[in-house]
Amino acid sequence: MTKAVLIEGDGIGPEVSRATIRVLDAAGAGMEWERHLAGVAAIEAGHAKTLPQETVDAVVRTGIALKGPCTTPVGGGFSSVNVALRKAANLYAAVRPVRSMPGVPTRYSDVDLIVVRENTEGLYAGIENEITPGVVTSLKVATRPACLRIAAYAMRMAVARGRHKVSVFHKANIMKLSDGLFIRCSKEVWESAYKDRLEYEELIIDAACMRLVQDPSRFDVVLMENLYGDVISDLCAGLVGGLGVTPGANIGEQASVFEAVHGSAPDIAGKGVANPLALMMSGVMMLNHLATTRDQPGAKEAATRIRDAYNRALLDGCKTRDLGGSLGTEGFADAVIERLA
Numbered sequence: 001m002t003k004a005v006l007i008e009g010d011g012i013g014p015e016v017s018r019a020t021i022r023v024l025d026a027a028g029a030g031m032e033w034e035r036h037l038a039g040v041a042a043i044e045a046g047h048a049k050t051l052p053q054e055t056v057d058a059v060v061r062t063g064i065a066l067k068g069p070c071t072t073p074v075g076g077g078f079s080s081v082n083v084a085l086r087k088a089a090n091l092y093a094a095v096r097p098v099r100s101m102p103g104v105p106t107r108y109s110d111v112d113l114i115v116v117r118e119n120t121e122g123l124y125a126g127i128e129n130e131i132t133p134g135v136v137t138s139l140k141v142a143t144r145p146a147c148l149r150i151a152a153y154a155m156r157m158a159v160a161r162g163r164h165k166v167s168v169f170h171k172a173n174i175m176k177l178s179d180g181l182f183i184r185c186s187k188e189v190w191e192s193a194y195k196d197r198l199e200y201e202e203l204i205i206d207a208a209c210m211r212l213v214q215d216p217s218r219f220d221v222v223l224m225e226n227l228y229g230d231v232i233s234d235l236c237a238g239l240v241g242g243l244g245v246t247p248g249a250n251i252g253e254q255a256s257v258f259e260a261v262h263g264s265a266p267d268i269a270g271k272g273v274a275n276p277l278a279l280m281m282s283g284v285m286m287l288n289h290l291a292t293t294r295d296q297p298g299a300k301e302a303a304t305r306i307r308d309a310y311n312r313a314l315l316d317g318c319k320t321r322d323l324g325g326s327l328g329t330e331g332f333a334d335a336v337i338e339r340l341a
């Protein structure tokens with residue numbers, strides 16, 4: 001059994017987490033869950049902070065977590081728990097595979113790309129000042145070590161997964177220093193170690209968005225800084241059926257946290273209708289990660305069984321409402337469990 005942290009989160013988090021854990025258990029994933037709190041759930045349980053230190057410590061100690069979404073209030077209130085956890089556990093690389101799914105028809109049928117997002121810097125450094133009433137500055141942070149580290153991660157991962165191209169999105173025509181550093185570091189990494197193995201291109205992000213919606217199949221691995229990665233992840237989710245089908249991983253040197261791209265969806269929370277698939281897919285990413293980094297026996301097989309089962313369920317028309325079906329969260333989990341070989 002592998003010990004891992006489960007953070008259910010809030011909003012739809014507990015619902016999609018429960019459904020996902022049922023599927024992982026039914027597939028014999030071999031996980032032993034240590035439950036910890038974050039976000040609104042932590043405050044409601046009496047913790048003084050939205051990100052209790054014991055949660056961070058447990059993530060770093062076990063090295064693996066599966067996490068549901070956590071709400072962040074807009075325009076005030078507490079700061080993002082998700083961003084804080086990524087910083088506290090140094091989860092520097094967000095990896096978000098975006099693939100056309102069987103049985104989920106969209107405008108495109110051949111999307112297969114991976115968004116790699118720098119997870120610790122940029123405008124997400126959260127350094128904002130109101131200099132005088134009505135005048136606010138937000139500081140965008142870019143450091144050479146973090147830019148080199150994310151570029152090296154993206155290119156190492158691209159080669160390991162048999163990918164052929166890395167496209168770097170930026171706005172260095174306007175943000176000449178910060179985004180300029182990002183692309184210089186990316187190119188430096190490519191030239192020093194990957195020139196023979198990967199194609200490389202740099203695209204200004206506004207033009208890149210247009211190309212993404214015109215023909216997403218031209219992209220393979222797309223690399224960018226924090227805020228662009230946040231926005232592009234949701235855009236890419238829209239290419240393949242929405243936030244219900246887009247998983248993610250936050251990778252660091254000591255720990256990795258697996259979570260869907262979607263948020264806590266307060267508009268549907270507590271109704272039992274949320275799609276748990278993106279978190280299930282994140283669970284599959286977690287098992288594949290355990291198979292490659294820790295040689296966990298049976299992890300690869302369990303990941304394959306779950307993936308085959310949800311693909312079959314979708315092809316059989318078993319879908320939640322966001323994908324045009326009528327199943328609820330638990331109903332979709334039942335459909336996947338029935339199809340585990």
Ligand SMILES: NC(=O)c1ccc[n+]([C@@H]2O[C@H](COP(=O)([O-])OP(=O)(O)OC[C@H]3O[C@@H](n4cnc5c(N)ncnc54)[C@H](O)[C@@H]3O)[C@@H](O)[C@H]2O)c1
Pocket residue numbers: 012016068069070071072073082243244259260261262263264265266267268273274275276278322
């Ligand atoms: N990693 C995270 O924890 C994370 C990520 C993004 C947003 N958030 C937080 O979530 C809250 C809500 O944000 P938002 O409304 O912008 O984005 P959201 O992803 O929660 O929801 C956007 C839309 O997609 C739908 N949706 C999302 N996930 C779904 C699912 N699994 N099944 C079916 N429909 C789904 C929602 O109903 C909503 O209409 C905010 O507080 C935000 O800060 C958290």
